[in-house]
Amino acid sequence: MSPLDAPRDPRNSDLEAALVEAREAYSAARPRSAAIHARAREVMPGGNTRTVLFYTPFPTAMVRGEGARVWDADGRDYVDFCGEYTAGLFGHSEHRILDAVKAAMDHGVNLAAVGENEGKLAALICARFPSVEQVRFTNSGTEANIMALAGARGFTGRTEVLAFRGGYHGGVFTFPVGVPTSPVNLPIPMRFADYNDAEGAARAIREAGDALAAVIVEPMQGSAGCIPATREFLIALREACTETGAVLVFDEVMTSRHGFGGLQQRMGVTPDMTTFGKYMAGGMSFGAFGGRRDIMAMFDGHRAGAMPHAGTFNNNVLSMAAGCVALGEIFDEAAAEALFARGEALKASVNAACARHGVAVHFTGTGSMLSPHFRPGPVTAPYKASVAEEQMRELFFFDMLAAGIYLARRGMVALMLPVTDADCARFVAAVEEFCAARKPVLAAA
Template sequence: MSPLDAPRDPRNSDLEAALAEARETYSAARPNSAAIHAKARAVMPGGNTRTVLFYTPFPTAMTRGEGARLWDADGREYLDLCGEYTAGLFGHSETRILDAVKAAMDRGINLAAVGENEGRLAALICGRFPSVDQVRFTNSGTEANIMALAGARGFTGRTEVLAFRGGYHGGVFTFPVGTPVSPVNLPIPMRFADFNDPDGAARTIREAGEALAAVIVEPMQGSSGCIPATREFLQALREATRETGALLIFDEVMTSRHGFGGLQQRLGITPDMTTFGKYMAGGMSFGAFGGRAEVMAVFDGHRAGAMPHAGTFNNNVLSMAAGCVALGEIFDETAAEALYARGERLRDALNAACARHGVAMHFTGVGSMMTPHFRPGPVTAPYKASIEEEQMRELFFFDMLAAGMYLARRGMVALMLPVTDADCERFFAAVEEFCAARKPVLAQA
């Protein structure tokens, strides 16, 4: 038989063939997920209702979770490293949170009234984040950012907002590299600058002058690949906004987990306002925005002309009860520091493995969050990935699923508290196997 007639091993051939084989293997192993998706497509555009969970040929459907484990509709078990995109910090079966939610449900679900727990949870948040004198709750991080920007515009009497290319501040504030203006974004006058460019950002702030109400920034860009902001960059924003009177807003919806007082405390830079979300209500729906007392006073109903802030479920009893336990009993300073250290160790080990195998693959992040980039590091700014990079990322995703690792489709990992050192070692071994087996189709360092 001619060598040309010999069957090719897709793991050691060209990238497109390897990816095609991975997709076929994925599909063959998940007939029930495929059927669930097919039925959903008849009544939902794309077969789902949350873009980040959509991928082809069809998404894996999960049916159960316990601790740091998930089981899909076809009975396959996974180590959950997605962590509900940072919202699942406490895992799937933390008894203290479940007990708090059950107790709240037993007392009535929709009370249409204030309750003691919302004040308790507000005090917990104000007590740990340097920028927060007062806080209000929302249903999501998206809403938190909407209301923070509304408050900043109301307080300053100005209209424009500065955001950064590659940033993401919720479903209506998404600013991809190259085309930062999206049709889903709210019609707020926006200016844009480059992330981690302190001189350029400061210049843009000063040029905007009294037109600029606020600068909103993630201390680590999450959606663009867990790219940390440098302290120099954030300090430049702090100084320039103080000069011009614009408010500096830190979007810590994701990054507040990186320390007892978030990244603002770890970096020693205090914004005027901060937005929160994700994990703070123990996995229940949640968002919050807070800041200096004089800024938050624009929402004070005791004052004439206060800005309205509606939301049926802002103080829902489930989120308030779970949040008091999550922040008041479980995620204390010791737990936050231990989680941060575990993530730092894991990311360092992963990058050492990538370097050892000589592949152009690099994990960026802070603490318990990290994302692989299929190019040499360091990665300090968002970018538009090439077709080949996207194919390598998809291949990594399918290979991790095959190894029993569930992570975000874009590769992001968000460690949960129930994830152990042994679990991290399993993931490390899976990544090392990926580097070794896929080296022929990965870019070389």
């Protein structure tokens, strides 16, 4: 029998119809956001300037935030579970950070000079992350990864880098499963291995031998759906890199929030270099790369032939001032552990809700970050989602918005410190309602 003659699963047509209805309801409730997007399309390709914020029919435009809440241009309010993709850890109105930024502005914005705060912030980072003996600042996590790999290549005298399918290390290092290499990726010779395949990754590192300058890995893949690495996998990378002389780089741009010393401390595996970004400057632009003293010495201007590292805003006074308060006064060990525990409890609660309804929806993650997958768990490696899975994900996003929950379009949640137990309960209730209402179009567990 031809596939065209096969009976069609009615769930597919029902899912498509539900999605059309959800899109129409979304659009009807947000005329001002639609108008903002239409005007922006005249002068900006796609109507925006940050790919992760683009979605159809148009993105919701936000106009205000306070604590853990945001308001859109049409007057609707939401509990913010997006958390600016982990950068918004402190919420929208933490007065200690706002006071630090205002004080810095009062003393001049662009001074074209070093300042005392950059040394203070560097000391805070070095004191809490096991791998970091010295550190330098950038403007974003993307830049941090660029400079870390440049440093590793300069230090080893080698050229190639091993990354993992499904990994994301910034706009110029993106490796989604099943997608050809992005034309915006930097032209660095890359090798690839499968995430969480300890044996295969170790073999790939050893086969590369003297050609391999660095291995870069997220201790939890964020963009791929909050998929944690196993300790066995990270240990295998550590041992193979030690054996071959390749520099092991942990991209903790997102995951450094998962403990006082990041996931490297929680997992008990120490890389040679670590990259940072997101929340560390209290919501201001920020990135950093650091590691062993001998590797970081490649950037020591006191040494002849030091590698250059430019960036007008690397040590901008706003980020440096906010970062000293964010890491030095607010996000201490107790706060990090409490946030981690809250996220773990939330993940357990939403997975229990999905299980009660017998649907193939499963949340993965570590600590305060989690993402839904519209297939049975456990999910331990990145994958290329089916069309139906992507439709379910989009439907989930629209339903959560309708329930007053703002999260990433891909479904990712990043908890903010101001999020309360009541907010988490509201999130669980919204997931439960989604599973109940959409059960006819969701796959069975």
